[in-house]
Amino acid sequence: MKRRDAYLKLTRHNGRAGTHGTYNPKHNDRSFNLANSEHIDPExxxxxxxxxxxxxxxxxxxPQDPDDLAATFSEVERQFYESRYSNFVESQNERNAKIRHTERNRSIPDLLSSRKTCPEETIYQLGTLDEHASGEVLLAVVTEFIEEFKARFGDHVHVLDWALHLDESTPHIHERHVFDCENKHGEVAPQQEKALEALGFELPDPGKPLSRRNNRKITFDTACRKMLFEIAKRHGLELEEEAEYGNREYLEKQDFILAKQKEQLAAQQNKLDELTLKVNDMETLIDEVSAAAYDKAVEVVTDVVRTETRKEDMRMIEDTKKWVLSPERKAPQSTREYTAKHLDSVLGQVPQDHADHRCPLAGEAPEAGSPAERQGADQGKSTGFCSATAEPLAGRADPTKAICAAYRRKIRKLFSIIVRGDVY
Structure with missing residues (x-):
């Protein structure tokens, strides 16, 4: 069986369920329409x-005798479960009823569909698609293995059915078995770990607790693989002694899994680094755009604040002039005219581009209160506008505040000259 200096690869793979749930024995005994499967040759x-x-x-x-009660593997497995585990199911349901937890009740179909209690399926194969043993050799090796398997473990591991498939790309065998053991109530129940413990199998690492990576099934599978290899050698086969995973030189399976995970993490880290660089570049661009936008906003706000401040001060001066010239004032006419003339000179110092603000204010009715009182109110308006406008730009030096403060100091100085004249 040594082909072109290449040793045959002996495979024994276990499983209970896949993407679509527990494995269906209909695939094994071909109890379905083969025309629906392209990979199966009906001949x-x-x-x-x-x-x-x-x-x-x-x-x-x-073919099987049509008078037999079980025509398919599914029916065989159902009959086996009913004959062996019905007592356990009924007794457990009674105990559930006594403690008022009938929602825990189960049936034989529930045991067959549960990942913990359904039969385990094993696939045996000698070789690969390119190099493999004949169906006759595979059958001889596996049937001898199954007989020894039943002799050694048959008290707690029961082979239910198996099928040799010659109608696919490579000859292989599907075999299904169930583990069981008596529970604390003396009832035989499907339970894998207890069954293997009863057979004398130890944990791979007895010093550590039972876990997914430290259970008796690992020890059991190792013993089965060793037994299968010994039988194959007795049939004159030369096999690959060391397991190979992922077409790489030999590594322990867990080491290979860890290596693959590290490769995936490294690839993900590289992708994350690229995304981080892109994010940093974007943040830098945002900062640059924000700075330019802020500078432009400062220019606009400065102009607006300056204009609004002057408008408020011009209004105050206009109102003061109307108040001084009103007939209710008791000061001499000459004093009032002198004051009004001085106010005109103050207005004359306002830049020409703001002179148009005087027109709409000239026809307005004078406000109540003295100019000094209105000065405080108007200053509050102007300063409030400045603060409200500058508030969104908090956290940076605000040039508009300095502009407003300097301009208002100039207005107050001129206005103080008027106030000192005994107009009031």
Whole structure:
């Protein structure tokens, strides 16, 4: 069996469920329409061999007796579970009723569909798609293994059925079995770990607690693999002694998984670094745009604040002039005219581009109160505008405040000259 200095690869793979739930034995005994599966050759399927624990061997050439109660693997497994575990199911349901937890009740179909209590399926294969043993050699090795398997572990591990498939790309065998053991109530129940403990299997690391990576099933599978290799060697086969994962030189399976995870993490880290650089570049661009926008906003706000401040001060001066010239004032006419003339000179110092603000104010009615009182109110308006406008720019030096303060100091100085004249 040594082909071109290449040793055959012996595979024994276990599983209970996949993407679509627990494995269906209909695939194994071909109890479905083969026309719906492109990878199965219906002509070669006639050479498949099937075995179950109730009725033994059968094939398409030697079909099962139609009078048999179980025509398919599904029915065989249901019958086995009913005959062996019905007492456990009924007793457990009674205990659930006594403690008022009937929602925990289960049935035989529930046991067959649960990942913990359904049969375990094992696939055996000798070789690969390119290099593999014949179906006859595979059948001889695996049937001898199953007989020894039942002799050694049959008290607690029961082989239910198996099928040799010759109708796919590579000959292989599907075998299904169930683990069981008596529970604390003396009832036989499907339970893997307790069954293996009863068979004498220890944890891989007895010093550590039972876990997914430290359980008796690992020890059991190691013993089965060793037994299978010994039987294959007795048949004269030369096999790969060391496991190979992912087409790489030998590594322990967990080491290979960790190496793959590290590669994935490194790739993800590189992608994250690239995204981080892009984010940093974007943040730098945002800062630059924000700075330019802020400078432009300062220019606009400065002009607006300056204009509004002058408008308020001009209004105050206009109102004061109207108040001084009103007939209610008791000061001499000459004093009042002198004061009004001085106010005109103050207005004359306002830049020409703001002179248009005097027109709409000239026709307004004078406000109540003295100019000094209105000065405080008007200053509050002007200063309030300045603060409200500058508030969104808090956290930076605000040039508008300095401009407003300097301009208002100039206005107050001129206005103080008027106030000192005994106009009031």
């Amino acid at each position: 070669r399927a006639k050479g498949n061999i099937y075995w179950d624990c109730f009725y033994g061997f059968r094939s398409a050439l030697a």
